[in-house]
Amino acid sequence: MSMGMRKGLFFAASLVCGWLFTGCDDGNIYPPEREEAGGPKVTMQVSFTGLEAWPVNYSLLFAAFGEDGKHPVISKIISRPASGNEQVTVSLSGLDERVRTIAIAVANKGREPVYSCYSYAYNGEQELLLPVSEINLAAYGRVQQQVFDSYCTRCHGEGEQAAASLYLTAERSYRSIVNVPSSLSAANKLLIHPVLPAESFMIDILTTDIVQYNHTDVLPEAEMITLIETWIKEGAKE
Ligand code: HEC
Known part of the structure; x- marks a missing residue:
């Protein structure tokens, strides 16, 4: 199944669930681990300086790269925080044996990195909090x-x-x-x-x-x- 289709189905399913359970305020009815596919997991928890230089046509990715360093194995687009004081927390899970580096990178529309703000040599850690707390976007x-x-x-x-x-x-x-x-x-x-x-x-x-x-x-x-x-x-x- 393509990623797009999967997303579509998931979206449709959430609509149905949302409709079925309207009025029920127990937030736990959804499988909470849906995104957390299991396996090794890495989390970034950072604030940003140079926020004016937040990429617009490009995007800021939290990504795990394999040998080629070009095409992410897994990635998420980081959302712009409202201010430089705000800490942004994003996790990637299900890292596999292909992963060599974890990076916070500016990427083009094809999700290819054009500049790496930060990168970490990944060694198969099961649970990792990246040792970085601040990223300067206008470096x-x-x-x-x-x-x-x-x-x-x-x-x-x-x-x-x-x-x-x-x-x-x-x-x-x-x-x-x-x-x-x-x-x-x-x-x-x-x-x-x-x-x-x-x-x-x-x-x-x-x-x-x-x-x-x-x-x-x-x-x-x-x-x-x-x-x-x-x-x-x-x-x-x-
Ligand atoms: C196709 C060639 C070309 C490219 C590409 C180019 N430049 Fe130039 N640049 C020139 C030329 C030729 C001059 C001299 C212009 C003149 O004499 O009127 C110049 C002059 C300059 C000057 C003035 C230098 C001074 O001492 O006043 C700056 C600053 C400059 N370029 C910056 C840039 C930057 C930044 C970029 C990339 C975003 C860039 N250029 C891309 C050809 C180029």
Whole structure:
């Protein structure tokens, strides 16, 4: 039976049950272990900083990966908490012998990870609470991997030369942009001005057509600009 069909049936069954037992306030009539398929179980209990950079077109997954690290064996989409103070608790059960890593990761629509916020080498533990309590969604590592590596380095530093002599490759990007004056800004802005996105020329260039090579279509989703801005607002830390 396909997953979709199963979900459909389960939904239909819950409707019927809901109808049959309307007015009965004993919450225990449903098999409470339906989701807890048994077998090894891992739980995450974390709060998030950089909440503005919560993925929108992408999703945040709690996932167990096998050898390839690409296609989750089991995964759940984490729901956005209302605030950074809120702890989010999610469990995955039924981990099997294929599982090698457990991760909290930003993933595309195919549930392939594009950036791993946190990962844990899984060793067959039966019951595991991940040893992490806070995840920063606007970490520099995410800006590097999800933005620079994917959309910028092909012109800025990979291969022989870097456009505008600007290197956005992992080893060089931070030192090339944070508190570094832009060579093209008429207003002598810094490329990245910590805390102040509006004073950061990189944001200008990605949102307005102001240099010879128009950058406003380089990024396919607005949320990537939000990610850079959130990282800047939080101090542009490495
Ligand atoms: C197709 C090639 C290409 C891609 C992809 C590209 N750039 Fe550029 N970039 C350029 C060129 C060319 C210039 C110089 C423009 C000019 O001289 O007017 C430039 C200039 C810049 C500057 C200005 C540097 C300064 O000193 O003022 C910044 C900042 C910048 N790019 C950031 C980015 C970011 C961030 C990305 C990815 C989201 C990116 N670029 C992707 C070609 C590219």
